[in-house]
Amino acid sequence: MAGEARRYSIMLPSDVAEAAREHGGSGGLSAFVLAAVQRQLERIQLQELVEAAEAEHGPITDEEMRDVRETLARARVEQGTANRSAR
Numbered sequence: 807m808a809g810e811a812r813r814y815s816i817m818l819p820s821d822v823a824e825a826a827r828e829h830g831g832s833g834g835l836s837a838f839v840l841a842a843v844q845r846q847l848e849r850i851q852l853q854e855l856v857e858a859a860e861a862e863h864g865p866i867t868d869e870e871m872r873d874v875r876e877t878l879a880r881a882r883v884e885q886g887t888a889n890r891s892a893r
Contacts, residue, residue, distance in 0.1 A: 816839070818826070823835060830838035860866060882888040 826838040826842075827835040830836070833840075856866070879888070
């Protein structure tokens with residue numbers, strides 16, 4: 807997702823803004839907010855995908871969820887990212 811950058815004004819509690827600024831690296835607060843918004847948009851798109859799949863194929867079962875979690879865990883081990891927290 808790329809486009810022309812524009813300036814927006816948002817209100818954040820000062821402690822939240824300072825923590826985000828510290829964790830934003832060289833990009834500061836803007837980089838942190840951009841990453842957070844992108845993650846949230848990805849979650850929304852994933853939820854929409856799950857809803858569409860369930861509408862067509864029925865609800866996802868607990869067994870299917872376990873299988874997917876195991877597959878993801880194996881992939882993380884293979885990629886060397888097993889210690890990263892789930893996001």
